[in-house]
Amino acid sequence: MEHKLSLERIVMPIASLLLVFAIWQAAVIVFAFPPYILPRPLDILYNMVTRFHIFWNAALVTFWQVIAGFVAGSIAGVALALVMSLAPRLERTAMPVVVLINCVPPMAFIPLALIWFGLGPNSKIAMAALAVVFPVLYNCLAGLKRVDEGSVNLLRSFGANPLTVLWKLRLPAALPLLVTGLRIGMTRSTIAVIVTEMVGAYSGLGQIIYRSTALLEYLDVWSAVFAASIGSLVLYALLTALDSRLVWWK
Amino acid sequence: MSTRYHAILGLVITALIWEASVHLFQISPRYLPSLYAIYQDGASVSTDLARGLLRTAIETLLGFATGAVVGILFGILFNYVRLAERLLLPIFIVSQTIPVIAFGAIVVIWFGNSILSKVVISFYLTFFPVALSTLRGLQSCDVAKIDLMRSFGASYWTLFIKLALPTALPAIMVGLRVGISLSLAGAIVGEWFGDTVGLGVMLLQALFFEQTVRVWLLILVTGFLGAVFYGAISLVERKMVWWNTN
């Protein structure tokens, strides 16, 4: 039973993705799209395999930055949520500023990140962190606040201070929403790094996309995008596994 | 009442710190310009700014509206049709790992140079978090309550309307709040694909002409626009999920 379920969890997504690729391949052939409008997935795959080392090296650079930024941003997001849930007045004061910053498209911060943190990995890590911090903050905060008042009172009656309430009650109750935030943040942080690399970087998948677009190397553009997707999916899958670990009681 | 007071307080404090540090530490305008300089720059392009603001606002709202509706619908579908979740959710996730910005030309070829292409991008960024939050919200429904409704012979539809949806509403609202800022970001990126009007176009100009003051001006104006939308959603939330507030 358990076994079948996890099999289904792996087989079904792969099946559906294969289906999409099949439709795509067929459509390109049937409608005779030129490669500069839409290349064939098999050609992209072939390109990825033959020039594997290029994309692999770029992906290593990119995803190292993604992970670093994701971790930093998640920690910052959870920390902010914790602080705000402990100090509601701070929340009400700081939230408008947070909202304001979050509503600025991250791209607008790219040049500033490049100015502040340079062309190296730091600016990418900063942008990735920025992309995660808000979904994590929003979701985590909502999770922390949705606990039953009766349960909070129970802990208070045991003399629990707000920190203990946070640790024993609010945090476990917030986990499902927190993981949702992490999942949304995961895909966003990959994109943030790639877009930042496109604007300014020495290497990485984003640079490949940027250069190849200008040089009309469509297969390289698509290959780099595929590589980014695959990496992002792997990380997403790890998070999903974490989800069923953390939220085991559901 | 006091929420509004705190909000204004927060913004004022931030502004004061900003202005004070610019003057105290003699920060170069390249890194951080003074608020007054930003204000002056804004006044000098006020007509263009107003026009861009209006245009971007419309794109954002259209993209958000469609994204929210479709996101909620898919969240619901995923909750009730397991096969759909297994088949489509992975594709949705994959779709979110694609940097649209890499495919400007394709977007223009498919959706033209009209407002449609901005709406599509903003839609594409919005629907995913909304769908995910909706799904999570629906899943958080108390099984005992579902059983109670079933014992009354409730149809799936009744169960959904009277129990599942209200239960999921708080989570959906979180999704919408994440969605609105993404929707705005989508509209701005969309305007980078060869548009003539909008905050995104102005931002792009400023970025590549390295007009730091203008970049900050646009950051503040977009942030303000997003905050207004966010506030509106919070207002709706307070009206719709009143029971969750205490």
Add this chain to the structure above:
Amino acid sequence: AEAVSVRLKWLPQAQFAGVYMAQEKGFYKDAGLDVTINPGGPNIAPETLVASGSDTFGILGGTEVILFSREKGLPLVAVGMLQQISPHAFVAYDDSGIESVQDFKGKRVATWFAGPQYTLFSMLAAEDVDQADVDIVSQPFSMQPFIEKQFDVAMVTTYNELNVLREGGINNIRLFYPGDSGVISQQDAIATSEQMIRDKPEVVQAFVEATLKGWKYAFENKEETIDTVLKSGTGLERRHQELMLDELEKLMVVRRGKDEGLGAIDLESISAVQDNLVAFEGLKAPVDLSAAFDTSFWEKTPAESKKVAE
């Protein structure tokens, strides 16, 4: 009127003044065209849009981009070349000790890796400098790293980044022009698709003529031109646009552009660039230049439409 569109390689600015003036002064309308001007943006690949027929015409990248497009099978044809010499140049600080291209050796030199890097390669080759001796890095579209001296040498366009530097009060710099090393690389091609040339040559002819007329008018009426460009409504700065237009005049009204008229296609220099590209393996094999460049429309354009008054 025939409804057509033109896709610019970048956002509205004086770089495309001719197109805006042709529109503003009714040259397009007089030629029976109803033109929509579509700006460009980052990663929007205007070549693809013109090749796919999504846009009728384009003010596209220059020599290299047209060659690459042909190699990739895009049915693009250049029917005019606006900038007669390369707008690219390299800057170094006066106190950097870099006095000539020879001195690039062992230094960190930044270039845009979106095509202009081949101009650098050609320059180095022409000056007998081995690429391997130079630390060549990718440059973002911001001069900040150069200002902060993260690079020793950086690339600029003379109509934009150079002015950005100067406006920022940075004048203690030295410039290295490709032309001084004998590298000519025409930029900003007026291009359309093979299909247009086949099906509606008269429309192509009308567009080329009206556009060049627009440029001629722009250089003869700079004040009015700047006013028009600023109306694009994206918050442009007047001073910067004036400098840009002045610089474009230097790039366009020079060599054949000065003697024979705006927009001349210099197949000789193009051929030289192609040889370089093949040598540096930017291109795998030479492309058919006669298919990629069609000079006939330019030739049929009367001198009074393209020759700027002295």
Add this chain to the structure above:
Amino acid sequence: MATIHKLHQPDERGQTPSLLTLEGVWKRFKGKGSETVAVKDLNLTISQGEFVTLIGPSGCGKSTLFNIIAGLTSPDDDGVVTLNGKAQRGDDLLGKVSFMPQRDLLFAWRTVLDNAALALEVEGVRKSEARKRAQALFPEFGLDGFQDKYPHELSGGMRQRVALMRTFLFERDLILLDEPFGALDALTRMMMQKWLLDIWMRHKRTVLFITHDIDEAIFLGDKVVVMTARPGTVKSVETISLPRPRDTDIVTTPEFMDIKRRLLASVEEESMKTFNVAGAT
């Protein structure tokens, strides 16, 4: 009141037909590694119009049995549940019995009035009509004036009464009540008991009633079913032949005392099994 089903006439042979029968019903819960048998080989027959009370030690499987009868939990495949002579499979039972769970399960976003009217709304009664019918019960349930409050503003006993109202408004032949009066004070409880008996006598609906109060079980029931400790099955069925209508004073009669003593002994024996330290303290 179109929704009242009129199925409770004696059949042609003049016998009270059996409404519900359970034969050899099992329910096992599988955890990781362990298995809990909640209900074991249970046989039970409830006749049309009967008032059956159910007692048994805590955790013996009473609520599980109720869930099975309400159609919410499907029993393991080895047994048969029959309603009105028809074997019930899967979801068949849903909507056929009126069920009050042990927890009140009020909806936080509905006012007290709307919570009470919920089952009616689900049935398809117009909202205004549903409210009117719910409204009519408020004084009787001692909740008048609380119609527009939200559940979090009620006391525990008040919430229980709202849940009870909700159940009664869902009019079905068979009513399942899982400790409905657990959180009520003596008098409110007594009033509710009388009220329930009154409803039952007038409409001859069939009631299956879980309680921990043996007095209550005897006072209300036609028969009292005693369940064994987990795995729960029927230990004994005591038919209560006390005359009806019964008065509160009946609890002091010797007959009552007699039955009580017997049942108490029976339940105690079972409860004892639950505790490892038999006869602790």
Add this chain to the structure above:
Amino acid sequence: MATIHKLHQPDERGQTPSLLTLEGVWKRFKGKGSETVAVKDLNLTISQGEFVTLIGPSGCGKSTLFNIIAGLTSPDDDGVVTLNGKAQRGDDLLGKVSFMPQRDLLFAWRTVLDNAALALEVEGVRKSEARKRAQALFPEFGLDGFQDKYPHELSGGMRQRVALMRTFLFERDLILLDEPFGALDALTRMMMQKWLLDIWMRHKRTVLFITHDIDEAIFLGDKVVVMTARPGTVKSVETISLPRPRDTDIVTTPEFMDIKRRLLASVEEESMKTFNVAGAT
């Protein structure tokens, strides 16, 4: 057991000192437009080591009163709450009384064992030690074997017992119990009652106990406090001078019957006020 406070010796004058006093305590809930007065001008004194039981009609303000004493709800400003002679303001009372709420409030993500050990953990006891101490109580509470289950796998009565264990492990002078035995069967209930009395006698902890069962109130209490209908205040205090230790048989003695009759009348009078249709059915 360092956490047991030893404050219950009689003072120098040989009198049992009062542990808790409430003077003129009010609690009003403000809704939109309306105001509910839950507790009205309430006066109550509880002495060191006393076992006080509290009865009153449903919704009269008992749980509200408990919340006030536990420090969870602050009373309106007009009254004074004094613990050990010290006036208590704001959050002062938190952590000083051991409190079992009416709903069980078990945490879904904790096993039964960890739920029971929760209060100890909050106190700062090491996790392994907390578990060990919780573990020791499982057989007595009839929950042995369920240590590693999750709350959703328990029956209603079992959940209540876990909540009760959690409360007992939090050892404080004053214990507040809000209908702790509501969902227990007769015998389990009786065993728990005896067990509670035993704990109380041995440790002389002070207990304030809400129940709806008048027998239980009399059987357990040194005194029974009767509350009026809402707005709740103290209607009367009945001192129970039945000898201790009390045996189950005591419920049949004439003294017991006498007290019961009196209390029943008292509560009934109050309950009646809740119902608009006085004497319905």
